[in-house]
Amino acid sequence: MKFVVLTIFPEMINPFLENGMLRLAVERGIIDARALNIRDYAEGKHRVTDDKPYGGGCGMVMKPEPLSRAIGAASEIAPTARRILLTPQGRPFDQAMAQDFAASDGLIFICGRYEGVDERICQGMVDEEVSIGDYVMTGGELAAMVIVDAVTRLLPGVLGGDESAEKDSFSGGLLEHAHYTRPSVFDGEGVPDVLMSGNHAEIEKWRRETSLIRTFLKRPDLLEQREFSREEKHVLTEWCRRIEDLVG
Numbered sequence: 001m002k003f004v005v006l007t008i009f010p011e012m013i014n015p016f017l018e019n020g021m022l023r024l025a026v027e028r029g030i031i032d033a034r035a036l037n038i039r040d041y042a043e044g045k046h047r048v049t050d051d052k053p054y055g056g057g058c059g060m061v062m063k064p065e066p067l068s069r070a071i072g073a074a075s076e077i078a079p080t081a082r083r084i085l086l087t088p089q090g091r092p093f094d095q096a097m098a099q100d101f102a103a104s105d106g107l108i109f110i111c112g113r114y115e116g117v118d119e120r121i122c123q124g125m126v127d128e129e130v131s132i133g134d135y136v137m138t139g140g141e142l143a144a145m146v147i148v149d150a151v152t153r154l155l156p157g158v159l160g161g162d163e164s165a166e167k168d169s170f171s172g173g174l175l176e177h178a179h180y181t182r183p184s185v186f187d188g189e190g191v192p193d194v195l196m197s198g199n200h201a202e203i204e205k206w207r208r209e210t211s212l213i214r215t216f217l218k219r220p221d222l223l224e225q226r227e228f229s230r231e232e233k234h235v236l237t238e239w240c241r242r243i244e245d246l247v248g
């Protein structure tokens with residue numbers, strides 16, 4: 001999987017590629033990730049990448065020519081990669097999109113600064129616009145790193161097998177169950193008995209149940225489109241009954 005990040009701040013991207021899971025994925029040859037400096041594709045003594053907006057107004061716009069050449073260079077490195085523009089106007093990034101991206105063979109990220117990029121780049125040289133959330137950052141670099149991170153951990157051979165990724169938050173559309181480790185008592189709080197029981201069937205059942213209930217309590221929006229299994233319906237009905245008993 002190839003990742004190319006186009007930015008005027010490549011020094012923001014490089015330390016991220018040199019640490020933790022990303023570094024491991026690079027070392028194992030699972031990903032090939034690099035940042036290209038858009039400024040290297042700008043002309044003139046000052047290598048200017050931005051200009052004043054036509055029609056006036058405050059702020060600057062990224063000039064099309066350097067971006068166009070940078071996208072051309074990225075496409076030579078990763079010819080079949082999808083070209084993604086990071087912008088608050090894009091389709092909201094989620095786990096399903098991460099899975100879709102993980103099945104592609106490359107991604108090119110265009111990181112805008114200032115007020116944005118010339119519309120002719122958005123129209124002509126971008127495959128999709130993606131947003132990581134409804135807030136405004138100073139540039140697309142953090143958004144590109146968020147996506148590289150979420151996609152890389154889904155690739156086979158990055159996490160312990162691809163099993164842990166599968167069981168994780170959001171696979172199956174639910175939040176993860178609670179985790180505990182030693183000591184067995186911390187700050188006067190113990191650990192649920194079932195986890196100490198050694199009964200793996202009961203442990204898995206408890207994990208499925210707490211995963212469903214905590215999704216209902218913390219992120220009910222995630223359950224709106226969901227089809228429930230027989231066991232899940234039973235769990236929810238049982239909690240419903242317990243609450244009714246409590247209220248009287």
Ligand code: 4GX
Nearest residue numbers: 086087112116131132136137139140143
């Ligand atoms: N999710 N930003 C991009 C400049 C910009 C504006 C419009 C292209 C078109 C963001 C987000 C985000 C701030 C990145 C504005 N570039 N990116 N930048 N939220 O806030 O992805």
